[in-house]
Structures are given as C-alpha cells and as structure tokens.
Amino acid sequence: MKFEIMIVDDDKAHLSMLRTVLKAWGYQTTEVEDGSEAISNVCEKPFDCILMDVRMANVSGIEALVEIKKINPAIPIIIMTAYSSVGTAVEAMKLGAYDYLTKPLDFDDLELTLKRSFEHLSLSRENKTLKLLLSSNDSLSSIIGSSPSMVELKEMIQTIAPSEATVLILGESGTGKELIAKAIHGYSSRNNKPMITVNCAAITDTLLESELFGHEKGSFTGADRRRDGRFMQAHKSTIFLDEIGEVPLGMQAKLLRAIQEREIQRVGGDDTLYADVRIIAATNSDLLERVKEKEFREDLYYRLNVVTLDVPSLNDRRDDIPILAKYFLVKHSEKNRKIIDNFTPLAMDYLIKYEWPGNVRELENAVERAVILCNGNHVSERELPPSITKIVTNIELQNSGLEGMAGFSLDEIEKKAIAQTLVKTTGNKSEAAKLLNITRTTLNNKIKKYSIQFPQSGT
Numbered sequence: 001m002k003f004e005i006m007i008v009d010d011d012k013a014h015l016s017m018l019r020t021v022l023k024a025w026g027y028q029t030t031e032v033e034d035g036s037e038a039i040s041n042v043c044e045k046p047f048d049c050i051l052m053d054v055r056m057a058n059v060s061g062i063e064a065l066v067e068i069k070k071i072n073p074a075i076p077i078i079i080m081t082a083y084s085s086v087g088t089a090v091e092a093m094k095l096g097a098y099d100y101l102t103k104p105l106d107f108d109d110l111e112l113t114l115k116r117s118f119e120h121l122s123l124s125r126e127n128k129t130l131k132l133l134l135s136s137n138d139s140l141s142s143i144i145g146s147s148p149s150m151v152e153l154k155e156m157i158q159t160i161a162p163s164e165a166t167v168l169i170l171g172e173s174g175t176g177k178e179l180i181a182k183a184i185h186g187y188s189s190r191n192n193k194p195m196i197t198v199n200c201a202a203i204t205d206t207l208l209e210s211e212l213f214g215h216e217k218g219s220f221t222g223a224d225r226r227r228d229g230r231f232m233q234a235h236k237s238t239i240f241l242d243e244i245g246e247v248p249l250g251m252q253a254k255l256l257r258a259i260q261e262r263e264i265q266r267v268g269g270d271d272t273l274y275a276d277v278r279i280i281a282a283t284n285s286d287l288l289e290r291v292k293e294k295e296f297r298e299d300l301y302y303r304l305n306v307v308t309l310d311v312p313s314l315n316d317r318r319d320d321i322p323i324l325a326k327y328f329l330v331k332h333s334e335k336n337r338k339i340i341d342n343f344t345p346l347a348m349d350y351l352i353k354y355e356w357p358g359n360v361r362e363l364e365n366a367v368e369r370a371v372i373l374c375n376g377n378h379v380s381e382r383e384l385p386p387s388i389t390k391i392v393t394n395i396e397l398q399n400s401g402l403e404g405m406a407g408f409s410l411d412e413i414e415k416k417a418i419a420q421t422l423v424k425t426t427g428n429k430s431e432a433a434k435l436l437n438i439t440r441t442t443l444n445n446k447i448k449k450y451s452i453q454f455p456q457s458g459t
C-alpha cells in the first residue's frame with residue numbers, strides 16, 4: 001500500500017521541495033497552501049498523515065489542527081515549526097499533534113518520524129479491526145490465524161459444517177479444538193439451537209452414562225427423578241464430545257450404538273429413544289495408538305473418524321503468534337478496562353521465540369497476566385511470566401553467537417555489535433543508532449573511538 005501524505009505549507013518553494021522528497025521516498029502526496037483547504041480535504045479523504053506548517057497566513061496550523069482532530073482524529077499530524085517557536089510545537093502536541101519537526105528540516109528526522117507515524121497508524125487500524133472481531137459473533141472469524149495451515153483449516157470448516165458428517169478434531173491441548181467445534185456448529189443448519197458440550201474426562205466413569213443418556217427415577221442412589229441426558233438435550237442440535245479418548249472401554253459400546261443408530265437408553269430404563277444429533281468429538285490423545293493398545297474400540301474409532309480435522313500446534317504455525325498476542329491484548333485490555341496499545345519490541349520478541357507447549361491457551365494466559373500487571377500503555381518483558389523470558393534467554397544465547405563472546409572485553413563486544421549493526425543497516429547511521437538504542441552523536445563518537453569501518457550510505 002502506498003501511504004498518502006497531505007502537505008500543508010504556504011511557502012510555495014518549501015512545499016514543492018517536500019513534494020519532491022516525499023515522492024522520491026515512494027509516498028503519494030497532496031499539497032495545499034492554507035489551513036482551510038486542508039480542513040476541507042480531510043472531510044473528503046482519510047489521509048495517512050498530514051505534514052503541516054504552523055505559521056500560515058490565513059488559518060494557522062494550530063487552528064487547522066484543532067478542526068482536523070474533530071473531523072478525523074485518527075490521522076497523525078506532524079507539525080513543522082521554526083526553531084524559535086518550539087513553544088507552539090509543544091502546544092500543538094497537547095492538542096493532539098503526533099510529533100513536530102523543526103525547520104530547516106533534517107531529512108533523516110523527517111524520514112524516521114514519518115515511518116514511526118505509519119507504524120502508529122497501522123497499529124491503531126489493526127487494533128480497531130481486532131476490536132471489531134471481538135465484538136462480532138461470527139464463530140469462524142473469532143478463530144484467529146492466517147498461517148497457511150489455519151487458512152486451510154478454516155476453509156475445511158466452512159466446507160464440512162453444513163453437512164451432517166461426524167467430525168473428529170485432533171490436536172494438542174490448548175490449540176482451539178473447542179473453538180473449532182463451536183464454529184462447525186455455528187456454520188451448520190442446526191445453529192438455531194445451542195451446541196451441547198460434554199467433557200468426557202471431567203465426569204467419573206459411573207456418572208458418565210447417566211450424563212450422556214439420562215436416567216430413570218430410582219435407577220441409582222440420588223436419582224430422585226427421571227432425567228434426560230446430554231444426547232436428548234442435543235436433539236436437533238449438535239453434541240460436542242470433548243476428550244473422547246477418556247471414555248472408559250465399558251462405555252464405548254453404548255456410545256458406538258448412540259453414534260451409529262442415534263439410539264439411546266436411559267440408565268435403568270428399557271425404552272429405546274431416538275436423538276437426532278450431529279456429533280463432533282475431540283481429543284488430544286493419540287487415538288490410533290490407544291486402539292492398538294486395546295484401550296479404544298476400533299469400530300468406534302472408525303465411526304468417529306469420518307471427517308478428521310488436525311489442528312496444528314502453535315509451534316507449527318509460529319507466524320500466527322504476533323496476531324494472536326495482539327488479539328488477546330485487545331481482548332483483555334478491554335475486559336480489564338485498561339488502555340494498552342501494544343507490546344514493546346523486546347516483549348514481542350520473547351513471545352515470538354518461546355515454544356508454547358501449552359499452545360494458544362498458554363499464550364492467552366500469559367497475555368492476560370501481563371495486561372493485569374501492566375501500568376503503562378505497552379506490555380514490556382517485565383510483565384511476561386519468568387518461564388518465558390528465562391527459557392528464551394537460553395535459546396537466544398545459543399542461537400545468537402553471544403556465547404562465543406565470553407572472554408572478550410566489553411569494548412570489543414561493543415565494537416563488534418556496532419560494526420555488525422552498521423552492516424545490517426547498510427551504513428545508515430540513524431537506523432543503526434535506533435537499533436542500538438543510542439543517539440546518533442553517541443554512535444558517531446563510538447565509530448571514531450573504535451575506528452569502525454562500514455559501508456557508506458551517506459546518511
């Protein structure tokens with residue numbers, strides 16, 4: 001996407017100079033010579049940035065700023081001001097300007113400030129999209145992830161949802177199997193009734209049968225009245241049998257009959273009942289292995305295994321980590337009424353590098369905890385669980401080559417770090433200084449101190 005910048009300046013020469021520079025950097029531009037024109041332009045177009053002079057003949061930059069903020073508060077506005085009027089710049093910042101630059105403009109500064117403003121803009125647009133997703137009740141779009149395996153999975157869900165086919169969802173703990181079951185039900189013609197979920201692992205063996213199929217009055221101690229089971233409750237809807245691998249062998253035959261014939265009998269009853277249910281089952285255990293070990297009936301396995309969905313572990317779709325993390329950040333900031341825009345780059349780096357054995361659930365828990373602990377508007381590494389920052393530090397050390405640094409003096413390490421960063425930025429000192437988190441002046445001093453040779457880009 002090409003960003004569009006509106007330049008507002010009543011100095012014609014300055015205006016055309018800026019236009020030439022910005023175009024050369026690949027931006028699209030619109031130029032106007034006074035504040036009132038800028039205001040009317042904003043009504044018509046959502047510019048990605050406004051670069052505006054403060055001192056203009058008719059409507060001043062400050063007046064225009066105030067009006068534009070009312071019309072479209074999302075557009076970042078960068079104010080240009082003479083050195084002597086920095087006070088005005090501060091006032092502009094208070095009124096909501098994104099940043100200010102002093103004239104004559106330093107092109108390095110201009111480039112960096114623009115880049116930052118576009119990052120800021122993309123972030124707030126992304127947060128807005130995520131908020132919309134959170135408030136939508138579309139069960140499929142609440143499954144976050146755009147890695148190829150997730151895209152394929154979502155397509156598969158849409159394909160199979162309208163059919164009556166039994167679905168078996170396989171995947172490690174915390175990968176989103178329940179979310180997927182809900183989406184399948186949500187996209188089926190049975191969605192006018194709620195899906196009934198049974199966690200087969202959470203119910204003791206003796207109670208599972210009555211939970212699933214119901215019981216007659218007096219069929220066991222405590223059965224003081226007749227009760228329908230989950231299958232009957234799911235009549236004309238969907239039953240989700242979670243942790244199906246945990247169903248005891250003795251119950252599996254009855255379950256097979258229910259799945260095969262849709263026929264059930266209440267505990268202690270003789271009547272055969274019919275339940276019109278769609279069946280979705282899930283497990284994180286290796287069912288085939290359990291079949292081999294004679295712990296799971298082979299016929300039940302094949303009955304369940306009509307359509308199988310393999311949910312990838314988070315480690316197998318690492319590209320989805322940033323978007324999932326941001327989604328949970330938006331979700332839990334809203335829940336906790338906090339305004340947190342983003343993660344610091346370092347915190348995000350930790351999240352990206354961690355292996356996530358507990359998958360999406362572990363990521364969500366880590367982000368929720370961080371939101372609760374966070375006081376600023378960025379989540380930093382300090383708010384992440386120590387388990388994440390500790391493990392990553394070890395991995396990082398092994399991968400970074402920093403292990404080989406042991407025994408070198410700090411000066412030597414610093415020299416190496418600066419030289420390598422300059423190579424990475426192909427000699428761009430502003431960028432290198434930013435990466436190293438030092439000022440350009442400090443960088444220049446160190447380059448001199450260590451006589452560092454590097455590619456010359458001229459900046």
Ligand SMILES: Nc1ncnc2c1ncn2[C@@H]1O[C@H](COP(=O)(O)OP(=O)(O)OP(=O)(O)O)[C@@H](O)[C@H]1O
Nearest residue numbers: 142143144172173174175176177178179284360361
């Ligand atoms: N792709 C995803 N997008 C958004 N949220 C997700 C996604 N995957 C999982 N989650 C969230 O992570 C948590 C765990 O998901 P879920 O309960 O569906 O996992 P599961 O595979 O059923 O795990 P288990 O096997 O432990 O029961 C839930 O809060 C769920 O909303």
Ligand SMILES: [Mg+2]
Nearest residue numbers: 174177178242
């Ligand atoms: Mg589950």
